[in-house]
Amino acid sequence: MSPIPPKETDFIHSEEFLNGLMKRQLKLSICCASAFLLVLFGLPLLNYLAPDFMAQRVAGFTLSWLVLGVLFFPYVWIIARIFITRSMALENAEVGNAAEGNKRKN
């Protein structure tokens, strides 16, 4: 069912390929996680440091209620969307990368 299984000597079995692959994947994940953690930990900090600012009213909500109760969800969806698009692009690039590496090696 799968395409031709790669041979032991192929480029994709090299240390170089795996290292680069994991590094690029981790970098993407950490970037997205930072955007999320920034807001996740930043919001309590803002509540702590600037309580009056966060208590101002926006359409009946306090600002901090609006952010946490409503806006937080779409924000996370955007991060997820960006991550998926980027990680699929990354995977395609890796496939190309592996094929090229094979050519070079053989």
Add this chain to the structure above:
Amino acid sequence: MDFSHIDPWILAFSAITVVVTIVMGFRSAKSSKSASDFFVAGRSVSVGWNASAISGEYLSAASFMGIAGMVMSSGYDALWYPVCYACGYLFLLLFIAGPLRRFGAYTIPDFAEGRYDSPLFRRIAVCFVLFIGFFYTMPQMKGAGTTLAYILPGLPYWVGVVAVGAVITLNVALGGMKSITLIQAVQYWIKMFAISVPVFVLLSLYGGYGKNLSLNQSAAQTAIVQSTDPASLARQPLPEKAPKDDAWLAPFGPLTTKAVKTAADALPADQREAFIKENKKPYALLYTFSLVVGLVCGTAGLPHILVRFYTNPDGVAAKKTTMWVMILIGIFYVFPPVFGVLGRNLMPSLYTGLAGVKGTDAVVLRLPTLMHNGVLGSILSGITCAGAFAAFMSTFSGLLVSMTGALAHDVYGRMLRPNSTPEERMTMFKWCAVLIGSISVILGCFVEPLEITFMVGQAFAIAAASYFPLLFMSVWWRGMTMKGAATGMLAGGLCALFAAAATNVSNLSLDKGKMGEIFAGFAPFNKFWAAHPLLRILCEQPAIWTVPLAITLMIVVSKATRKTVPTDVRMKMLVLHAPEALGLKQEYIQEHQGPAH
């Protein structure tokens, strides 16, 4: 028994939900034939179905009823629960979902064994699956018992537990993962419908979300809010027990400042004010951080959720599924807090009720009955009751599948009889489902006095400090050894368990009912907590130190046992991380039926 005051609408809607579940279970059971169908739904669940099913499984009684009740009783701080329940999936998506699926196991213990080539580690992992699973099952059972007792007043608590337990056990035993997937997906949409429709009707009758929220006046803005037109919105006077407006609306309210308040009460009267002023907010900030870490990491480490990723055809589908889960769950979680806000304005009498279905937890079920139009109110109340039923049924079925899988696949199929045929394992799956279902029902009958949030909190605390560090580190660090993984996981999980239990038993000893008597021996603890509010916070919400502890131990012990790193770790990592298009994927567990792959 007197059945005269039963609302026929409520009864009808609840009955329909249960009947639909049973019928669907029987129908889809016919198509579940192979062992792979039972354990991982043939690895062929499409993104849309799987996302609905995961969402249906995840939104438990605690989400459906508990969050609304908590927002009503504690205000702003309780909003962290829905947000973190939903956003924990982002961590799953970023770090775990894709690689875990590529590994191609059946259960998390499979992964644990396969990654470290260690049967011993499988046993440890199985224990954690069962342990976390039962902790999570008990609150679902309690939800079933109390809701049925609410719908049919006079019915004893255990009837609901036994009825729901029996229905779900039957479904799981008949069709395994494949039929449960279908049922859970439908139950998600029942829940979504049941929470959103009443909210829209109520908001159109009693004013918008923001408008209702604006009736709560924060300390600084009393004047501004009073200038809006208060006559158009009716608000019942709040009873003595309800938190004051500014404490309820602002961050760092009753939920996060409890430890400092208790500590202040133990001090001489003249020091109280200064103590609260100095410590209240920093401690509340710490509490919030720890709560957030625990919920986010706990979500990413719940075994019954993780096992669902194996039902996807591949890693890309696993990632897409996670994203849709976040959207489906996120939309759902906007609604329960609305119930809490409306309940505070319209039905403050719930504040005086006791805990459980009589108190604020009942706000979702009770609020629709307020409507002047009796029939509409009954119909909406019936819809929310049906949603509550769907909530604990779907979560329990998911837990049952994952625990049964652990027992039938890991214990029977891998440890006791590794040579058993897929057919034998399938039969075993059915028997294990009955066994675990029965244990759950028996446990459920005993937990009536315990609080739902207490039990769910325990499960999250343990998962956050054991499975999350394990998966995260196993996927991303090549130097991990079995000893390192096991040490970190056990230490983190046990510390979280004992820390959370220590504060919980002392809380229970203050209970005025039956629980207070059982746990009376722990009452002296409370003096200690009053003297050490910081320690109390760190024990009540242990994640902020248990998660780093687990990860640190994993690194230190792995470095010390460097020689035992699996020799083929590079190949394992390649399978976890390389895109499927490279043809490296090999299912760790394969059932050889039909043509061999």
